[in-house]
Amino acid sequence: MPTRILVADDHAIFREGLKQVIGSTVDMTVVDEAINGQELLNKIQSNEYDLVILDISMPGRNGLDVLVEMKNIKPKLPVLVMSMHPEEQYALRAYKSGASGYLTKGSPSHDLIDALQKISLGKKYVSSALAESLVNGLSENNQQDLIHSLSNREYQVMSLIASGKPVGKIAVELSLSVKTVSTYRAHILRKLNMKNNAELTRFVIENKLL
Secondary structure: OOEEEEOOOOOHHHHHHHHHHHHHHHHEEEEEEEEHHHHHHHHHHHHHOOEEEEEOOOOOOHHHHHHHEEEEEEEOOOOEEEEEEOOOHHHHHHHHHHEEEEEEOOOHHHHHHHHHHHHHHOOHHHHOOHHHHHHHHHHHHHHOOOOHHHOOOHHHHHHHHHOOOOHHHHHHHHOOHHHHHHHHHHHHHHOOOOOOOHHHHHHHHHHHOO
């Protein structure tokens, strides 16, 4: 039986592209789709899949939060996270949340097939670029410790603040209240020992998180 894959992504064209690439292999097939986190959670509770491809940035809940809940429901269901965000931004967080692999959406199709084949065999997939980045980062433990002290949601809010978005727009994008986003901002500044958005933005840029 071919590996049965569910693709969770809110962009129809991207889903169609994945189906075409995956359909070129004889041992894998996309059998279902989801356009947001809640639909994904509903489907994995009602149906059986061999593997899930998950986008981080979908409407509503953050993909990493959905991933954590997914692993609580189906702990053995392997997940490949695919995102527009560079590996240095989210890959480690994805692995810590339960992902079996992480790929950027700009990766070549042969990397996708390689990742899916390894994950379907119960292995972890780590790209050569990420492996090199991890080695280089060993000498920057203090900065990395600060970054990893942030929760997934705090990290997401930090990235949006550093990109120049005001609290109101962040609240709309993440389906949160302005008060909640402001609370996250306060937690971020406290954890990173910073006073304002300017310091936060400089930190993000210097650590290549944006």
